[in-house]
Amino acid sequence: MLRYFIYAKKSLLFLMLTIFLTAVYNSADAQNPNVIRGKVQDNTGAPISGVSVILEGSKTGVTTDDNGDYSLPLQNGRRNETIVFSYVGFITQSLPVPVSGVLNVTLTAKTSQLSDVVVVGYGTQKKIDLTGAVNQISSKDIENKPVLNTLQALQGESPNLIIQQSQLDPGSNVTINIRGVGTLGNNDPLIVIDGIIGGDLNTINPNDIASVSVLKDAGSAAIYGSRAANGVILVTTKSGRLNQKPTISYDGNYGTQVPKVLVHKVSASDNAYYKNLSLINSGLPPVYTPEQIQQLKDQGNGTWDVEHLLHDAVLQSHNLSISGGGPTNSYFISGGYQDQKSNLIGNGGSGSPFGYTKYNLRLNETSVIGRLKANIILNYTKTRNKTNSVGDNNIFADANRVPLNFNWKDSAGNYLTNSVASQYNEYGVLEKGGYNQADNDEIFGNVNGELTIAKGLKLTGIFGGTLMNNGNFFKRTQVNYQPSGVYGDDRTVFDNNYKSLLLNTQLYADYTKDIKDHSFKVLVGASNENFSGSGFQLQKTLTDPYLGTPTTGTLVDPVNSYNSLGVDQSSINSLFGRLNYSFKNRYLFEGTFREDASSKFAKGKRAGFFPSANLGWIVSDESFMNHIRQVVNSLKLRATYGVLGNQNVGSYQYQTTYFNYPSAYGFNNVSVGGAGFLLSNEDLTWEKAATLNLGTDVGFFNNSLNISFDYFNKITSNILQPRYDVPQIFGAALPDYNVAKVKNQGWEATVDYKLRGRVVTQTFSLNIADSKNKLLALTGGTTQQIVNQDVFQLIRKVGQPVTQYYGYETNGFFQNQADIDKSPKIPGAVVGPGDLKFKDLNADGIIDDKDKRVLGNPFPRYTFGFNYTIEVKGFDLQLFIQGVAKRDQFLRGELVEPFHYNYGATLYDHQTDFWTPENPDARFPRLAAIGSSSNTYNWRTGSDLYKFNAAYARLKNINIGYTFSGKVTRKTGIQKIRVSLIGQNLITISKLKFIDPETTEFGNNLSLGSYSNSARSYPLPVFYGAGLNLTF
């Protein structure tokens, strides 16, 4: 019954439309205008300029002027046609040519993302037709963040796009995971920039990006085959549009980064007292007399601390772009300058201060020549990163490990050393000790053509690539200290350079055809990618003390001077294809395949086939949904399954190779070279990841509330890993083998809510995700691997998350002798009250290796991002919170252990919560001298004493802006002015107080070879600044 009613309603509508169109046709004929005029405005009545107004199917078009007015000339006989009004961010409207010759249009801003077009592999798809797990991040989400690195701008914007920054200093790279860790080997996602596979997201200008698509599941990524197992990030850069009025825009921001130092030493007198206590507790004589302690107290604090090595530093970014287009061509040109000064003082003795600078220049030009659309993209990026010559690690360690009574400089300006830092004074190193300058030049080129062969049939060819030139200039200069010590008297200078070329050739054809309710889209193609690179380095010592150039006595360092450094070459040939089929635009099917052959594997092991199949169902279009369509506007169910590959191993591993190296040994005072070897594995081949993805997208209340949810289950087998089952008796490093297996399961959700009012518009966007991995097989018959990471251990164990912290679980402290007598201990250990008690997990009365257990998981769980915007008339506010709800972090070194190895001579505020009879429930054990049995028992046994909770939430970005209204600005020739105030990293909530909770020893792959985190890191910069956007 209901169905009949709908049918009747539809028929009626059709009838009315026919009548209307007929009327239009007839009356147009009667009036016969030659020009159509009108005004285009938005919901608020404000005129929109730059709107493209075009006769459908023709190349004739105009754009609206500053007042939103247009006039479109008509040729005779073209009256029964449709005019298309389109503008970025608004719903395109198609209207019949009016009889009156006047057509005023109100464009509606896009409310539902379902009408958006999303960039996918080798093409685009309407969001409504997507069946895979794809998130698209638009330029709007990236702009207005004062960061130099695109990845920093992407952090928190997409669920399960896990971006970690383990180092905070300018120019340091950022690691990415999509959906966590699915393999023991390389977890890098594949980067595709403007269709070219392989590229550097660290150097691309965030302001040049139009959109970023994150392909997470096999369904969307399988078309990239052998390297897509870790997901794919597709970046599309900005371009001009046909028939677009030239627009010039400027985006800039300027501000100050204030370093936030979280760790603080106790006063020198307290420090002396604690030092004595540690010795007395260990039966050793105190080293400070009460008079000396009093003297330290009277003397007060000196300048030897981290704060005196830091200052506020400028961060600025300026970007200018011009875009526009005529009927047959369009262009986008942009230039960017970004500069982030380091918070560390000094310049190393000469030149500009430490910091990171980036220059970008981009051209994107498209010409339409008949059936051919030719496009060229050129980008040049230059980055320069100037850092100190000693390494941040040393700087923060040396600043922290010396008691507070000492000074960096005396009144005469001499750099001082002392009994703790006897060799170096980092103040002097920063101001005079030389520097490392990394200069990277990168040219990206992409020439592509799209030929329309017949209706629906297109042939696309792409040729492009990246030419990279990475250079370093390092210079260590001599700094003399008082009363003794000298830095850099070797006066080392080196130049190195690495040049690489990545080339991509692709050819593909796609064909679209609709037959009644059936829509088909077919794509087939082939490609080759190849990479080659090599470098050199020349290092000299005892160079000229001022110039760093060779002089009398200069030596060439034969060990550190190379040519043919890192010579590498690899190539992949591929075939790929995709079929999209939909029935009634409601039932969706997609199938893809890719066949890759890679030079990294031996003949016979080289080829890999990677298929996927996707199903989608737009449930909301079904008639049974009619009665709730008022509430649920759209509902889609998605399922994909496919197999992806990972071939991220070094080249040539299937061949045993021998390499010569210089100065291996010497005879009769003359050096001779040696030859080492690298063992092979002829059977090396792809990793394979089989991924299931189930997802749903739901829109409520006129699509003002949108919810997406995805669940995934990925099993990666044949994981490329060195064999951990071979003991070191074997005697050599083994190549990678296809040995391990990992399951990675998780989910991600986004909730977007838009509250549109007459005056106030608000949006809320929350994304949250989790992934949980489990090792299914390690290697051979081995089920676990334990490695020492400094004083504690890491474990890989079948059935558990891939890498975890491992060791003893503490159980408070021994409170008295009776407690000691009755508690289990490590055999032979001499302990006292205030030493750690470990749990005897197997209850055998002693503490030994059998009592060790998993202590924590270092990988972030429950990552989230929350975006809130509010617009009130000209004002807007954007607020962005990002965080990790669960992560364990083990820290080592002097920031955890007081008087660490006697290398550290200090104790910090956060360490004063140690055991004493009066403080039995302390965080840390009693103080004891290094090398004493107590110190060894507590600090060398690898327990959860070192464990910290690194969960956090951070107000990452806040942006308050005001846009001046059109009328005021237009008189000055400016279309739009927006001024803003920007704050970054203003508030962080975390239980980990003395270092930034985001720092980690791991990159994106939880490698067992990672050095443990010593927390000697660059402090979090808090940014305060202002921004300006101008559009002409």
Added chain:
Amino acid sequence: MKFLKNLLIIILALTVSAGCKKLDLAPTDRFSDLTFWTTDANVYSALYNNYSLMYNSSLFFYNESLSDNAFSSTGDYNLIASGNATAGTAKFQNDWAYYYSTIKSCNLFLANIDKNTTLSADVKSRLKAETRFIRAFEQFNLTKWYGDVPLVDHDLTPDEAKQIERSPKQTVVQFVISELDSISAILPSQDDLPAAENGRITKGAALALEARVLLYQGDKMADVVTVCEKLMNNQSAYGHYSLAPDYSDLFSNPSVNKTNSEAMLSLQYVPTIRTWSELWDFVPRSVGGRVSSMAPTQELVDSYIMLNGKGINDPGSGYDESDPYANRDPRLSATVVYNGYKWVKPDGSVKIIYIKPGSDPDRSAPDEYNPASQSSSPTGYYWRKYFDPTALANFVSGNNILLIRYAEILLDYAEAKNALGQMDETVWNNTIRLLRQRAGFTDPGALNYPGNTDMTNIIRTERRAEFAMESLRTDDIRRWKIAENVMNGYAHGARFGDPSVDNGYIRVQQRKFNPERDYLWPVPSSEISLNNNLTQNPGYN
């Protein structure tokens, strides 16, 4: 379907064009298995790689801190010396891996060298003998530290490495001795080496190592005598060796260090090119030292005899506790830096080293003993031996490190003869007297044969003084089984401490040595977990 036909043609064209790219890529900066061995120069490069893996300067110096001669605050050395190490201690694993990786490289060489067809059989046999020497040296070091160890006499496959069992120490030692016997017949004599080959492994080196291996067993003293007598009495066959005229110059003076008749096996370095720099962390700060990461103990200082041949505690020794460094064995000042030491700088000027607290006229007092400082010595002593005045900045030296020198043969011989009850004046005059003369003793009380009372102690003390800082003391206290005495209780430093505690000698470290356990290092627990056939030494479970 015209469309489908077009599509097919396109696919075909694409396939052909993509298929053109070559995927058989060989590295251009490396050799493959097939091409490497056929070139003679490559064979030599592989051999020299084995030489470079034979031993290293860090093991050579720092292992001294596992004896009563020295204290190191550095990580695992500190743990092991204090008796706090476990089967998981990293050094046990690192050293194990180091020795076995050298053995791998040697075995790979031995398995492949015959792919070369252009080198003569004689040359190949010599190159193999040198490699077998290095392999025997590693295998000996392994059994010395760990007791029963896997004997790896061929290139292991990964699966063999997972199953190989420990061979009894006796079997390993027997293998080492038979290898050394066999290659000593092949290797050239030191006398026959052209100058350019100075530093290559010789007949003498093989026999000298054999003497050490036999001596360390304790029950093969007659064999020690046989080997030593070959080297001492039949030099025309086994090479001419003798003591260098000056003890200090042997380690410090580059020209003596590089060309002397005493070195039998040394790690070869080349100034500015292949270098070592451990001294940077051993010497006083006032003469360029960085930190003091290993320092001599009072126990070592006390062991040096007086110029009259008496121990400091012997009646009539003339030892004065308030002027403790006067009239002592000259090797003390060639080895140890003490308070008031006159350090001769490279330019010939003298710097007096002030270690006693409050004694330095320079108010910054960089060398003074200061328990709150990390850079000054924790014992009140620094090292001098192996100081190279021609070193680059940061003590980057190209001097050779002497692994076995002729002095050791003399002392091996004396110890073996004494153990066999055959010590007499002739043996004394041919061994200890020569060493003391070379050291600079002139007093007949020190030079003349003292009779056999307490001869064991005299030989042991002589060995300690002669080889201080060369890590032989660590071997000696373990094979003599005296570690349980000398590595228990406090290690001390100079007399700068609280007079009421240990007579004012600084307590540096409390040490423990468990004779049931610590005479052997543990098989690394990580290795046992990967090879179920490996067993653990007693006391480490």
